[in-house]
Amino acid sequence: MTDLSVMLNFINYAFVLFFGITTSLCLADISFRTQRKIYLLFYLAFGMGQFLFYLIFGENRLYQYYPLLIHLPLILLICFGLKRSIYVSMVAVLSAYLMCTPRKWIGTFVSSFFGYDPIISDVTAIVATLPLLFLVIKYITPHIIKLKHESKTILALFMLLPLSYYILEYTFTVYTDLMYTGGPVIIDFMDSFIVLLYFILSIMTIEFSSQRNQAERENLLLNTAAAQAQKEIAQLSLADKKSSIYRHDLRHHLHFLQECIQGNQLEQAMQYMEGICDDLDKIPVKKYCINEALNLILSSYLEKASEQDIQTTVSVTATDFSRFQIPDLCSLLANALENAIHACEDIADPNTRYIRLKIYEKNHQLCINMANSYGKEPVFENDIPVSHRAGHGIGVQSMISVIEKYHGIYGFFASTGEFRFQTTL
Template sequence: MTNLPNTLNLINYAFVLFFGITASLCLADISFRKHRKTYLLSYLCFGIGQVIFYLVLGENRLYQWYPLLIHLPLILLIYFGLKKSIYVSMVAVLSAYLMCTPRKWVGTFVSSFFDYDPLIADAATIIVTLPLLFLVVKYMAPHIIKLKHENKTILTLFLLLPLSYYILEYAFTVYTDLMYTGGPVIIDFMDSFLVLLYFILSILTIEFSSQRNQAERENLLLNTAAAQAQKEIAQLSLADKKSSIYRHDLRHHLHFLQECIRENQLEQAMQYMKEICDDLDKIPVKKYCQDKALNLILSSYLEKATEQNIQTIVSVTATDFSRFQIPDLCSLLANALENAIHSCAEITDPNARYIRLKIYEKNHQLCINMANSYGKEPVFENDIPISHCAGHGIGVQSMISVVEKYHGIYGFFASTGEFRFQTTL
């Protein structure tokens, strides 16, 4: 029985080593199936080194030299030998060390019922090793592995917590006993440090999340603008094609009119000219504002509205668009008009369909007011109209992105059958 404590202690160290190596390699996305030799050689080499160090210098020295004997070589093995990044290598090893804490706590907790008997503590930690390792490999590793796709900033942020814990653990429990003898000063320091670290990580996480959301909104805006541009290019091409046809046929028209005048068939000539004018009026490029791109957008969508028997009333008195990127305004108006046309088209009574658009300047700001009738009651979430239909709802997000880009304000309203969109940029 006298050798039982030493035996359990040695077994516990073996299980610690097995747990740490396995968890570190798994968290670094090094599978056992593909790297079986690496696992076995790591167990063997680190195990022999640990046993020699334990027998020659004793347990206390082993505990103090563990970072240089086990942790650092394991990081270097993953970095140089297995070609992982230094961030992934450090995160893997330090996270594995961090997960040893629950293992140690279980031993302490169980032994507390037996007057903190070290034999009970070692036995409990040995027993809990494999179940805890299973949880780490099964549920923790798949998420840590995804860090290899992140940039250095995210990896540094994630590394901050296990690295801080590692330094404090060795500073206060291994190289000194301040954690147990330092009293309120050390306890308050630990509390303050954890609170400070929590707020730092929270602030940085929120900032990175905000940047990512902004990038996603900008990407959404670009995709929507690109799709919108394709629609407008097609519309412009159609108008240009019709104009080209009339220019090409102008010689034939003039020749026909010349023959009518020569034969004194004035009435037939007048009728022919009227038909030509009617056809020219159907080319969907009307002038609503001075900017050509905006005018094309308005002309295109208002023509679509007319085709669906939607009454349109448009007033554009604003003239200065120099502060804006025209593609942004085109995207904003195109999405607003497209949504309005879609809402009006759901009304069965054509006489109840209407769109009113007013674009004007006030106090050196651009104001856009749009109102349209609707047949189906819109659904709002946080004062934003939403749609659960496939392909819908993206336009509103694109509109909001444009307004926020220019630090403007916006509002969506619906009451008594009328939907209104207002913004000031």
């Protein structure tokens, strides 16, 4: 080997070290702008260690002991010295090692046009170092840094690919030459391993995505339930306030009636009692079923419907709600009624506004049928009504979340000016 080749080979090792340390620290979210001394200290310490080892033991030993000389100490320093988690430290160093591969391949590719001349390979790899480092820092690092906010499971999953590559690379190319001499057995193993790893990662990714979607649906349901609870509390407070007023004034009412009876003013007493009854009827909570919470929801929204000149017909014959969490049913009915009221508000003629609700039991299941008129034609996507207006469309998703929670079936239909919602739980 010529002196030029030895010198370029050594310079190439220096650039590999520079690339690996810089990439590892960046991926661990250690900024060069604020931690320049850390970068320089790492360059000097690892550079001197690698230089001395190269001089004493030679290139082959350096290559074989690189994990113990560079990679492991770098992981430990990032973890314990720079206070990053062991998962983040391993992801940073292993990913940096993985990103060194394109640099090496570019050198090999260019040298293939010159009979795989090692001098051409080293020069090309050295020249490609800074552009690749720029691309990694600008376009890859910002995304890898976000992993520090993820769970250990996500970090372990992300680490699986670079760790597998790291183990196979050293097993088949550094500590053995099976990659080049193993023949079809090794090639088929690599193909099988890549396929297996792909399916493992895909399955786990799908599972995490499903769990995240479920969590988002539950969060949506909780937010909707919380908003609905506030409405219920406000309505209950109003009803309780009116009831308190009548309880407080009851003594005065009875005293006045007593005076009328003693004075033989029966007609005036009857008129006074009729007035009290009319006022009591205006208290919004009415009895539609045996469950008071459902009565509150139905009373609240049907009162709103009445204020909008919407004709309402309600029939609740179901009596067994023990299988359900009442807040879930309240959320389901509240969102359905609210959507129906909004649909009726778009109708110019009050005489054609209506909402019909029927809740009954069939084959030990709870059935809910609702029909309402509408002014604007609803938009459906995948048989589900949607709204692209800000703040709208969440109610339907909340309804679906409740139905799916109890493994029910549902359907939304619209034709000839009538919208229908049906579900069986």
